Amino acid sequence: MHSHPHYSKEAIRELCRANPLLDELMALSPVSWFNPERQPTEQALAAVGLTAEDVIDASLRLDRFAPYFCAAFPDTMASHGLLESPLQAVPAMQQAMENRFQQPLGGQLWLKLDSQLPISGSIKARGGIYEVLQHAEKLALKAGLLQRTDNYARLHSEEFRAFFSQYQIAVGSTGNLGLSIGMIGARLGFNTSVHMSADARQWKKDLLRAQGVTVVEYQSDYSVAVAEGRAQAEQNPNCHFVDDENSVQLFLGYAVAGERLKAQLDQQGIKVDRSHPLFVYLPCGVGGGPGGVAFGLKLAFGDAVHCIFAEPTHSPCMLLGVYTGLHDQISVQDLGIDNITAADGLAVGRASGFVGRTMAPMLDGFYTLSDKEMLSLLGLLNEQEHIQLEPSALAGMPGPWRVLENESYLKRMGLNPERLANAHHLVWATGGGMVPAAEMASYLTQAAALAKPAAI
Numbered sequence: 179m180h181s182h183p184h185y186s187k188e189a190i191r192e193l194c195r196a197n198p199l200l201d202e203l204m205a206l207s208p209v210s211w212f213n214p215e216r217q218p219t220e221q222a223l224a225a226v227g228l229t230a231e232d233v234i235d236a237s238l239r240l241d242r243f244a245p246y247f248c249a250a251f252p253d254t255m256a257s258h259g260l261l262e263s264p265l266q267a268v269p270a271m272q273q274a275m276e277n278r279f280q281q282p283l284g285g286q287l288w289l290k291l292d293s294q295l296p297i298s299g300s301i302k303a304r305g306g307i308y309e310v311l312q313h314a315e316k317l318a319l320k321a322g323l324l325q326r327t328d329n330y331a332r333l334h335s336e337e338f339r340a341f342f343s344q345y346q347i348a349v350g351s352t353g354n355l356g357l358s359i360g361m362i363g364a365r366l367g368f369n370t371s372v373h374m375s376a377d378a379r380q381w382k383k384d385l386l387r388a389q390g391v392t393v394v395e396y397q398s399d400y401s402v403a404v405a406e407g408r409a410q411a412e413q414n415p416n417c418h419f420v421d422d423e424n425s426v427q428l429f430l431g432y433a434v435a436g437e438r439l440k441a442q443l444d445q446q447g448i449k450v451d452r453s454h455p456l457f458v459y460l461p462c463g464v465g466g467g468p469g470g471v472a473f474g475l476k477l478a479f480g481d482a483v484h485c486i487f488a489e490p491t492h493s494p495c496m497l498l499g500v501y502t503g504l505h506d507q508i509s510v511q512d513l514g515i516d517n518i519t520a521a522d523g524l525a526v527g528r529a530s531g532f533v534g535r536t537m538a539p540m541l542d543g544f545y546t547l548s549d550k551e552m553l554s555l556l557g558l559l560n561e562q563e564h565i566q567l568e569p570s571a572l573a574g575m576p577g578p579w580r581v582l583e584n585e586s587y588l589k590r591m592g593l594n595p596e597r598l599a600n601a602h603h604l605v606w607a608t609g610g611g612m613v614p615a616a617e618m619a620s621y622l623t624q625a626a627a628l629a630k631p632a633a634i
């Protein structure tokens with residue numbers, strides 16, 4: 179088990195004196211912070227222990243598995259067995275947001291609809307599924323049951339399910355990662371256990387149990403569910419623990435999104451370069467998803483892409499870790515912040531140290547927003563574009579306006595009005611595709627109540 183430092187009241191007071199933004203974080207006010215230590219991409223990439231080749235290797239692995247997906251998950255046939263999501267311009271939402279903030283955007287607003295990713299309806303289908311495939315392939319190759327040149331549709335068979343049933347996969351999750359790992363793990367035949375934090379939705383647990391996944395429930399938050407899962411897995415040499423806080427495989431699976439997005443933008447005739455910057459707004463929980471995607475984006479677009487992470491005011495773990503430089507050595511609870519949010523997947527109190535340390539020099543900024551704002555934007559998007567997402571997936575939506583209001587950041591980055599007029603702003607819509615209708619109706623009712631003028 180990892181142990182973390184304990185902070186006295188005096189130590190926290192000292193930290194706040196040295197880092198003035200912490201007072202606002204503790205007051206749960208929405209904040210924006212742009213990273214003064216962002217480095218040129220080439221320099222920042224050189225310091226990462228991972229390279230473009232690692233991401234290409236991951237991409238080729240996903241290609242090898244495409245025939246498996248076509249066989250085992252027929253709804254992936256339309257995309258030839260690749261799990262990828264649509265990129266969509268949202269002009270009506272852009273107009274509504276311009277009105278909301280009384281500020282024209284200049285460039286164009288896009289949504290990357292990971293909510294429509296097959297199998298789990300969230301960004302977790304990228305990293306989580308990839309790590310299970312990587313593990314399955316390694317086991318099958320080692321046992322001499324599979325060659326890299328085989329048609330991997332073979333894996334969708336009783337023979338392989340019997341083979342994989344000798345092995346366990348475990349993961350700790352607030353919901354969506356468990357859903358992804360559980361769905362693919364169980365389909366391949368693994369004995370799969372998902373350790374769920376208290377905030378995980380009932381429907382996700384029900385769905386997993388229906389697939390034969392063992393769901394272990396905890397009364398505490400994400401970090402505890404992960405630690406318990408890790409501890410149980412460590413006692414079993416045949417058990418692979420998907421470590422959301424530290425996994426390189428997970429990170430590489432997410433990173434493949436960079437080249438995929440580049441191809442989609444090319445297809446739409448969208449240019450990205452110094453004169454046509456691309457801003458990407460990514461909701462952040464523990465950091466693996468947005469961190470891995472940002473790594474892939476940096477490989478694909480270099481300095482022309484600006485990555486900004488969004489977190490709930492009640493769970494600003496990555497902002498806290500990067501801003502103070504303490505990374506995983508501090509949690510939001512250390513500051514007395516409760517880590518309670520309606521945004522599934524973002525309720526994380528302590529960020530991944532691996533992601534924070536690796537990615538900080540490549541990230542432009544971080545901001546927080548309230549649950550109310552996510553819900554209200556959920557309603558607005560439904561109204562304007564008839565797109566239905568879960569609350570977390572809206573975290574990136576106000577990002578472009580946070581950027582536009584920060585003149586010192588724009589100046590420092592040389593983002594003049596001409597460049598901004600050519601910019602593309604992409605909000606990563608990380609989930610919501612599998613939310614049951616009744617749950618979605620409840621989100622929309624809550625959003626409508628927020629839209630009404632407050633009762634006197």
Ligand SMILES: *Cc1c(COP(=O)(O)O)cnc(C)c1O
Nearest residue numbers: 354463464465466467523608609
């Ligand atoms: C998990 C998740 C995120 C954030 O990913 P992390 O790897 O935890 O940072 C964002 N949105 C949704 C819907 C998620 O499920």
